[in-house]
Amino acid sequence: MRVHFHGAAGEVTGSMHLVEAAGRRVLLDCGMIQGGREAEARNFEPFPFDPATLDALVVSHAHIDHIGRIPRLVWQGFKGPIFIQQAGADLLPVMLLDAASLAENDAERENRKRRAGEPEAMPLFTKDDVHDVLDLLQPLPYDARTQILPGVEIAFRDAGHILGSSIVELWADDRKLVFSGDLGPTGTPILRDPAPVREADLVLMESTYGDRNHRDRLDTIHEFGQILEQAWNDRGKVLIPAFAVGRSQELLYWFAKYWDEWGLSRWRIFLDSPMAAKVVAIYDRHRDLFDADAREVWKGKPTPFTLPNLHITESTEESIAINRIENGAIVIAGSGMANGGRILHHFRHGIDRRNTHVVFVGYQSEGTLGRRLVDGAKWVRIHGHDHRVGARIHTVGGLSAHTDQRGLIAWYEGFGSRPPLVLVHGEDRAREALAGELGERFGADVRLARPGMVVEA
Incomplete structure (x- = not known):
């Protein structure tokens, strides 16, 4: 061989x-x-x-x-x-x-x-x-x-x-x-x-x-809750670059589990992805592959995929409309390394604002926009235009x-x-x-x- x-x-x-x-x-x-x-x-x-x-x-x-x-x-x-x-x-x-x-x-x-x-x-x-x-x-x-x-x-x-x-x-x-x-x-x-x-x-x-080594998962979850609270107090918006398969579903899982503790009912939550609805349906179809804890969470209310304030946006028009919301929104959008996809449009409208909080929840490869932001870039180029980075950048490695x-x-x-x-x-x-x-x-x-x-x- x-x-x-x-x-x-x-x-x-x-x-x-x-x-x-x-x-x-x-x-x-x-x-x-x-x-x-x-x-x-x-x-x-x-x-x-x-x-x-x-x-x-x-x-x-x-x-x-x-x-x-x-x-x-x-x-x-x-x-x-x-x-x-x-x-x-x-x-x-x-x-x-x-x-x-x-x-x-x-x-x-x-x-x-x-x-x-x-x-x-x-x-x-x-x-x-x-x-x-x-x-x-x-x-x-x-x-x-x-x-x-x-x-x-x-x-x-x-x-x-x-x-x-x-x-x-x-x-x-x-x-x-x-x-x-x-x-x-x-x-x-x-x-x-x-x-x-x-x-x-x-x-x-x-x-x-x-x-x-990653941070302890419970410490990571505590940190995530603190970021959301800080963003709310800043009257801001949370942008989360995440791949449509994997991290997006895990984030919704944590939102359901900590619904009350994180005060998530006050937020508008957007899963901004053309493929998101399809992926959610596939996860639902394969619940036999879930672990025991997930099966328990799915028995509760709300379930991760049926949060009452969750909006799964498929069309371009729906995605553009999110940019008119200046605060009180959590936006999960691809790509996870910010090297393409709808997250770039949200960055264009919010990366310069001090009350925008950008949360990276996965690995950022060399050469990607995500890596540059994690490494502390003060200016970034998006769709041919330079933007000053005013947003708060958070790396939550324990969710990798x-x-x-x-x-x-x-x-x-x-x-x-x-x-x-x-x-x-x-x-x-x-x-x-x-x-x-x-x-x-x-x-x-x-x-x-x-x-x-x-x-x-």
């Missing part, structure tokens, strides 16, 4: 790893590279392999940095099956169609500004490309070992990151590869904890927060969808035989810190993935 690393190898987006085994070629994930303009331009580059030679694609979960280049893969010749957990298969078309809409709109906007002689801007993929992908999907349940090709078997285990997120076990050539996908923290609301895996010959493990250094170490500790592992999906500082800890504690053979690197299992 041989693994080629082609994405998320020294960065936290663009997940893509090629496995050669049993005479077959299986791709793990095919994600979009996210960040600044230069980073995202890499999505248009040719794949480092011929897509037509792949026998199958196995997807860990439906976040765009794990699925966002699948339409280009199919467009360039891939015709094999795409295996993904059942709930992930429901989320994937929603995510890709939304990304296609954004890409088409961005290309149209660029072309309106195009000067004579400049090349026409093209979207990374279109809605028609997404429909070609859907014909190839083959959903699988958790915990079912399945032969996907002659000599190749896989099983999905719950990764606790978003609905349908999976740890991938792959057997071939009398060897076993385990790909962590993205691992969620233990105790994450709604979702079950990441499943332990006991045996492997090689482990590919994410390392997003390999150099730090990724586990921290403690969680990563605990998950690896579950492997009794201490298999060799390769760290993916992390920047170098995080990976180096995690590799040092794993080496010191377990004597583990740890390597850091680099683009083009090949490892034998």
